[in-house]
Amino acid sequence: xxxxxxxxxxxxxxxxxxxxxxxxxxxxxxxxxxxxxxxxxxxxxxxxxxxxxxxxxxxxxxxxxxxxxxxxxxxxxxxxxxxxxxxxxxxxxxxxxxxxxxxxxxxxxxxxxxxxxxxxxxxxxxxxxxxxxxxxxxxxxxxxxxxxxxxxxxxxxxxxxxxxxxxxxxxxxxxxxxxxxxxxxxxxxxxxxxxxxxxxxxxxxxxxxxxxxxxxxxxxxxxxxxxxxxxxxxxxxxxxxxxxxxxxxxxxxxxxxxxxxxxxxxxxxxxxxxxxxxxxxxxxxxxxxxxxxxxxxxxxxxxxxxx
Amino acid sequence: xxxxxxxxxxxxxxxxxxxxxxxxxxxxxxxxxxxxxxxxxxxxxxxxxxxxxxxxxxxxxxxxxxxxxxxxxxxxxxxxxxxxxxxxxxxxxxxxxxxxxxxxxxxxxxxxxxxxxxxxxxxxxxxxxxxxxxxxxxxxxxxxxxxxxxxxxxxxxxxxxxxxxxxxxxxxxxxxxxxxxxxxxxxxxxxxxxxxxxxxxxxxxxxxxxxxxxxxxxxxxxxxxxxxxxxxxxxxxxxxxxxxxxxxxxxxxxxxxxxxxxxxxxxxxxxxxxxxxxxxxxxxxxxxxxxxxxxxxxxxxxxxxxxxxxxxxxxxxxxxxxxxxxx
Numbered sequence: 001x002x003x004x005x006x007x008x009x010x011x012x013x014x015x016x017x018x019x020x021x022x023x024x025x026x027x028x029x030x031x032x033x034x035x036x037x038x039x040x041x042x043x044x045x046x047x048x049x050x051x052x053x054x055x056x057x058x059x060x061x062x063x064x065x066x067x068x069x070x071x072x073x074x075x076x077x078x079x080x081x082x083x084x085x086x087x088x089x090x091x092x093x094x095x096x097x098x099x100x101x102x103x104x105x106x107x108x109x110x111x112x113x114x115x116x117x118x119x120x121x122x123x124x125x126x127x128x129x130x131x132x133x134x135x136x137x138x139x140x141x142x143x144x145x146x147x148x149x150x151x152x153x154x155x156x157x158x159x160x161x162x163x164x165x166x167x168x169x170x171x172x173x174x175x176x177x178x179x180x181x182x183x184x185x186x187x188x189x190x191x192x193x194x195x196x197x198x199x200x201x202x203x204x205x206x207x208x209x210x211x212x213x214x215x216x217x218x219x220x221x222x223x224x225x226x227x228x229x230x231x232x233x234x235x236x237x238x239x240x241x242x243x244x245x246x247x248x249x250x251x252x253x254x255x256x257x258x259x260x261x262x263x264x265x266x267x268x269x270x271x272x273x274x275x276x277x278x279x280x281x282x283x284x285x286x287x288x289x290x291x292x293x294x295x296x297x298x299x300x301x302x303x304x305x306x307x
Numbered sequence: 308x309x310x311x312x313x314x315x316x317x318x319x320x321x322x323x324x325x326x327x328x329x330x331x332x333x334x335x336x337x338x339x340x341x342x343x344x345x346x347x348x349x350x351x352x353x354x355x356x357x358x359x360x361x362x363x364x365x366x367x368x369x370x371x372x373x374x375x376x377x378x379x380x381x382x383x384x385x386x387x388x389x390x391x392x393x394x395x396x397x398x399x400x401x402x403x404x405x406x407x408x409x410x411x412x413x414x415x416x417x418x419x420x421x422x423x424x425x426x427x428x429x430x431x432x433x434x435x436x437x438x439x440x441x442x443x444x445x446x447x448x449x450x451x452x453x454x455x456x457x458x459x460x461x462x463x464x465x466x467x468x469x470x471x472x473x474x475x476x477x478x479x480x481x482x483x484x485x486x487x488x489x490x491x492x493x494x495x496x497x498x499x500x501x502x503x504x505x506x507x508x509x510x511x512x513x514x515x516x517x518x519x520x521x522x523x524x525x526x527x528x529x530x531x532x533x534x535x536x537x538x539x540x541x542x543x544x545x546x547x548x549x550x551x552x553x554x555x556x557x558x559x560x561x562x563x564x565x566x567x568x569x570x571x572x573x574x575x576x577x578x579x580x581x582x583x584x585x586x587x588x589x590x591x592x593x594x595x596x597x598x599x600x601x602x603x604x605x606x607x608x609x610x611x612x613x614x615x616x617x618x619x620x621x622x623x624x625x626x627x628x629x630x631x632x633x634x
Contacts (some may be wrong), residue, residue: 002469003469003472003473003476004476006470006473007473007476007477010474010477011485014486015485017489018485018489019489019490019491129344129614129617129618130610130614132613132617133562133566133610133611133613133614134606134609134610135570135573135585135588135606135609135610135613136570137588137589138588138602138607138609141592141595141602141606142606145595145599145603148596241475241477241479242478242479244478245478245479245480245570248478248480248481248484248574249570249573249574252574253592263481264484264574267484267488279477279481282477282478282481283477286476287472287476
């Protein structure tokens with residue numbers, strides 16, 4: 001809770017530091033000078049932007065505490081409604097990115113560890129290191145180039161079809177951002193998983209498992225991988241934060257009307273209530289994830305006891 | 308005359324029998340052989356630093372220099388009606404847009420007829436300044452707060468840690484976007500400072516945990532007991548012993564900052580008046596189908612630079628402080 005309060009204050013004060021406000025960015029600039037400043041004043045009064053910072057901060061914090069995240073200056077809809085409108089595409093893309101990230105990184109990480117110091121390991125590790133170093137937008141551009149070059153399919157970035165209504169269209173649109181985002185996120189997971197696998201494989205219980213005659217696959221998957229996944233879980237909060245950052249870029253690139261792009265445009269037009277609200281929601285998700293991870297950790301690994 | 312062995316006193320003889328200390332050069336070669344990827348990273352990093360230093364010599368053209376050729380269709384005497392029919396009659400020069408790589412433009416030209424090679428070289432310098440600058444700010448500020456927070460504990464520690472928690476609860480890019488928006492046109496110092504602030508949280512946390520482990524150790528207690536001041540203990544006994552993780556965070560995060568700045572520039576909120584790689588990738592995106600050169604070369608430059616700095620940082624970490632692996 002304290003963390004969320006600090007986040008809220010940080011967001012509030014940094015947004016109030018930004019030059020320009022919504023009134024200034026949107027009031028018609030073709031008015032005569034006198035009319036313009038009048039209109040500006042009027043707009044600010046209507047939006048409550050004429051009040052001093054401390055007063056606005058007090059209202060903001062009390063409203064937020066009551067889960068009222070304010071109303072968009074732009075659409076006059078509440079932040080929750082806006083979030084509801086923009087969440088579906090983001091969740092769809094986010095789910096696909098996560099799916100790709102884990103389905104790539106887990107087998108690759110395990111394989112790379114069990115084949116340590118063979119050419120398989122070297123090739124996979126090189127890809128992982130490259131994946132970490134490549135910006136997600138560059139990956140997306142390279143994939144777009146491949147699609148264009150071989151004329152695989154048309155990338156239609158006008159209008160965003162939903163996964164449920166139009167699966168084929170949505171998958172076409174989402175394929176590139178999902179795969180590039182997934183590779184970006186998965187590369188990091190793979191590196192952690194590999195080094196953890198190597199550590200786990202040195203343990204006595206792995207030798208025991210082998211000694212009782214289990215085959216390699218069972219040892220790797222049942223005994224080693226399960227334990228190596230724990231540290232991967234630990235960084236779940238960071239993984240989510242990374243995926244959100246990636247989605248801001250990818251949604252902007254592919255014109256997907258999700259939360260990431262909405263957040264970015266709110267900042268550009270200085271429509272702060274939904275911006276602050278959504279940032280807080282994201283922060284809450286990350287904080288909760290970290291908390292859940294801590295709890296899950298103790299549950300998954302009985303050696304850990306919090307006192 | 309007796310041989311040296313009989314003349315030398317016993318301890319000296321023992322030292323003489325030890326294997327000769329390897330020269331630094333020899334040590335470096337051995338290290339490189341042991342860690343080939345790391346050596347490649349260091350080599351790449353040195354190359355990038357050299358390019359950044361020598362960019363005025365290497366870039367051949369100005370990064371904003373527009374190349375154009377005389378328009379053969381230009382007629383100074385064309386009437387307004389003729390120009391309306393054929394607008395090309397009115398322009399004396401045509402920009403050399405979207406040229407494929409050749410001897411004159413090693414990496415081709417962009418949509419305004421600017422030399423992509425020159426822009427990549429200038430971008431190298433920017434990336435190096437941003438990466439090293441941000442990392443320096445992050446590490447210096449993080450060391451100060453981490454040291455204070457870990458050494459004194461108590462209320463100071465609590466406050467600092469809550470702020471660190473809050474910063475880390477943000478998705479990095481959101482915080483960056485917010486910070487660089489403080490100016491209408493973000494400039495270079497602002498970008499570096501914003502990145503540094505983002506890194507401050509992480510380095511504070513690492514320095515703090517290293518300091519916490521040390522403050523309980525006997526030699527710190529000993530120093531305190533003979534009456535050393537807090538400042539003296541902090542600097543001479545604690546700080547000097549946590550230098551390894553500090554150097555590691557510094558070197559390992561340079562690549563991250565280069566990557567983050569590229570994302571900012573790509574979204575149009577990087578240093579406004581500078582030629583950066585992220586900006587180039589973005590501007591090349593509009594003409595991907597016919598002219599992928601700009602995006603591909605600039606994106607490749609980002610990847611290679613980040614790769615080199617990451618590999619070099621990893622190698623340094625493995626040498627200095629392997630416990631930091633995975634952070």
